[in-house]
Amino acid sequence: MFKIPFLDLPPLRGAAGTVRLPGSKSISNRVLLLAALSEGRTVVRDLLASDDTAVMLESLRTLGCAVWREGGDVVIDGLGGQLRAKEAKLFLGNAGTAMRPLTAALSLLAATQGGSFEVSGVPRMHERPIGDLVDALRGLGCEIDDLGNAGYPPLRLRGPSTLALDTPVRVRGDVSSQFLTALLLALPLVAERDIRIEVIGELISKPYIEITLALLARFGIQVRREGWAAFVIPAGSRYVSPGEVFVEGDASSASYFVGLGAIAATDVPIRIEGVGSESLQGDVRFIEAAAAMGAEVKAGPNWLEVKRGAWPLKGLTLDCNHIPDAAMTLTVMALYADGPTTLTNIASWRVKETDRIAAMATELRKLGATVDEGPDWIRVQPLQRWQAAVIHTYDDHRVAMCFSLAAFNGLVTTAAKPVRILEPHCVAKTFPDYFETLFGVVSVDVADVPVITIDGPTASGKGTLADETAKLLGFNVLDSGALYRVTGLAARRAGLDLDDGDAVAAIVPTLQLRFADGQVFLGQEDVSARLRAEATGLLASQVAVHPQVRRALHQLQLDFRRLPGLVADGRDMGTAIFPDAALKVFLTASAATRAERRYKQLISKGISANIEGLRADLEARDERDKNRSTSPLEPAQDAQLLDNSALTIEASVDQMLAWWQQRRPF
Ligand SMILES: O=C(O)C1=C[C@@H](OP(=O)(O)O)[C@@H](O)[C@H](O)C1
Numbered sequence: 001m002f003k004i005p006f007l008d009l010p011p012l013r014g015a016a017g018t019v020r021l022p023g024s025k026s027i028s029n030r031v032l033l034l035a036a037l038s039e040g041r042t043v044v045r046d047l048l049a050s051d052d053t054a055v056m057l058e059s060l061r062t063l064g065c066a067v068w069r070e071g072g073d074v075v076i077d078g079l080g081g082q083l084r085a086k087e088a089k090l091f092l093g094n095a096g097t098a099m100r101p102l103t104a105a106l107s108l109l110a111a112t113q114g115g116s117f118e119v120s121g122v123p124r125m126h127e128r129p130i131g132d133l134v135d136a137l138r139g140l141g142c143e144i145d146d147l148g149n150a151g152y153p154p155l156r157l158r159g160p161s162t163l164a165l166d167t168p169v170r171v172r173g174d175v176s177s178q179f180l181t182a183l184l185l186a187l188p189l190v191a192e193r194d195i196r197i198e199v200i201g202e203l204i205s206k207p208y209i210e211i212t213l214a215l216l217a218r219f220g221i222q223v224r225r226e227g228w229a230a231f232v233i234p235a236g237s238r239y240v241s242p243g244e245v246f247v248e249g250d251a252s253s254a255s256y257f258v259g260l261g262a263i264a265a266t267d268v269p270i271r272i273e274g275v276g277s278e279s280l281q282g283d284v285r286f287i288e289a290a291a292a293m294g295a296e297v298k299a300g301p302n303w304l305e306v307k308r309g310a311w312p313l314k315g316l317t318l319d320c321n322h323i324p325d326a327a328m329t330l331t332v333m334a335l336y337a338d339g340p341t342t343l344t345n346i347a348s349w350r351v352k353e354t355d356r357i358a359a360m361a362t363e364l365r366k367l368g369a370t371v372d373e374g375p376d377w378i379r380v381q382p383l384q385r386w387q388a389a390v391i392h393t394y395d396d397h398r399v400a401m402c403f404s405l406a407a408f409n410g411l412v413t414t415a416a417k418p419v420r421i422l423e424p425h426c427v428a429k430t431f432p433d434y435f436e437t438l439f440g441v442v443s444v445d446v447a448d449v450p451v452i453t454i455d456g457p458t459a460s461g462k463g464t465l466a467d468e469t470a471k472l473l474g475f476n477v478l479d480s481g482a483l484y485r486v487t488g489l490a491a492r493r494a495g496l497d498l499d500d501g502d503a504v505a506a507i508v509p510t511l512q513l514r515f516a517d518g519q520v521f522l523g524q525e526d527v528s529a530r531l532r533a534e535a536t537g538l539l540a541s542q543v544a545v546h547p548q549v550r551r552a553l554h555q556l557q558l559d560f561r562r563l564p565g566l567v568a569d570g571r572d573m574g575t576a577i578f579p580d581a582a583l584k585v586f587l588t589a590s591a592a593t594r595a596e597r598r599y600k601q602l603i604s605k606g607i608s609a610n611i612e613g614l615r616a617d618l619e620a621r622d623e624r625d626k627n628r629s630t631s632p633l634e635p636a637q638d639a640q641l642l643d644n645s646a647l648t649i650e651a652s653v654d655q656m657l658a659w660w661q662q663r664r665p666f
């Protein structure tokens, strides 16, 4: 996950390949709750691991449920409808699928068994309505206190109290279908007699009710229904664990890759694994909308394949009530269409993670688009003159994911613009690795991938500065010195004469190198510590003088230029390897400062050292690096000079980011 303040997406050019979707949020949280209410053990396979499921899991644990991981599975020993904890405070983040169903279940359990439970969430959750559900539960006899504004969380659910189950439970269905889902999931707890639920008003987001009913059936509860107007939970209903449940991939998460295929898969399709024609989730019908916009879609039971069909895409007018989450993706696809796209019947967007109609309109306009909106609709015009934009994401995962598709503007305009996504980690609500997954299937012109180079003499702090800068930008890191060190080490181990440039260069293509989590592996061996040793540094300096070796390592270094960007440190990054880098920095510090830093570093590792000797070594190494004929150590002409002798690391990083920001079009 990119846990950084912003993620810059350079212009993206194409898409191909296969993605495996994370588990469905809606199915995951329903299954977790049903498993917890059931008797017996449930093994849940392919459960979504994200913020929304984390708050559900944590709540179930707090309520006394045994929940543990076994390999990739989650195992739950259900409570069998018996409360173990009678008091708890549950924090439910911004997960509607946790807040609404837990409110219903705990209200009923508190009524019948006694107890006091508080449910709360992030500030936005306290603005998301729950009043219709609370009214229905109060109508049944549940005791619910508003701890904030009436009609919104936080709430206290307490009991015991007497339930009146002989009259129908009435619930409004036109603000959120989750209120009905919550009652359907929870009322079997008290179904000593038939319990009838009647829906008032036009039920929205109907396909989510189908998910609820299908999963209730898996757990032994056969709800009788009268269309969408009334539902009856039969007397004597009892949750029975099916033993094992597979969670299918998330159909709403699929929408970004369906959109991606429609826009950018010109040759090979994007294959999406985890949902398909047999999906339980209504949001899979997003493919019909994408097809209506021109996408070529094939669907198998558990997979989709999408590629570009009509281009530009075709604008459309669509009632999106049945695909409320996935439909957001259409508003960004609409930018690539031949005419306006109008989405209607989407009033619920206004009460989700943010006011999504307002958010999409505001952010699309930043790209240059013309957007109109009404209480329950949005209209987006195709975009010709794209602007580089900083996209606010409002802590809404879907806003962040949708706007990644704006980075393909280079497919419709010559002056391609990057897109900055603020707070990209908000995708963790349902798809923590969204951007990594996206980067796995998109193509880019390598020249568009931004590079920052940091060159400078030994012990100037390049590595630390590169790592810290990269961490803040979410960029990859190339420690080119490590490549020379590893080459020197491998050459020495192979018994080569280090002065024989041809022989040393010849082993470069045979190196089994792997960089993972900041560590360097040579074959199976983690050589990171070895590479940092002084002795290896000397080997590096010896092999680095040979032009053949430098040539052999050239392509290897270029290969580090990958999405979303690169910070490369070394001695010739800005001069020889990445001459087109957008920001080049030449980092220095006085020999005295560098010797002192190296001294402290060694002493802290328990290695004895002599500061004068270190300084002499450093100066000798500087001389050798400056005077070698191939790629001598010198600042690129367009490099910024940074002397960090008197600077803290934070101050140096701030300077890097300030220079970087000056070069960005935002
Ligand atoms: O029941 C569910 O799992 C959901 C129902 C929908 O909400 P509304 O019924 O409020 O539209 C949907 O937007 C949400 O992401 C998940």
Ligand SMILES: C=C(OP(=O)(O)O)C(=O)O
Pocket: 094, 095, 096, 097, 325, 352, 353, 398, 430
């Ligand atoms: C509306 C959404 O979430 P929630 O389950 O919190 O309602 C969503 O995921 O788009």
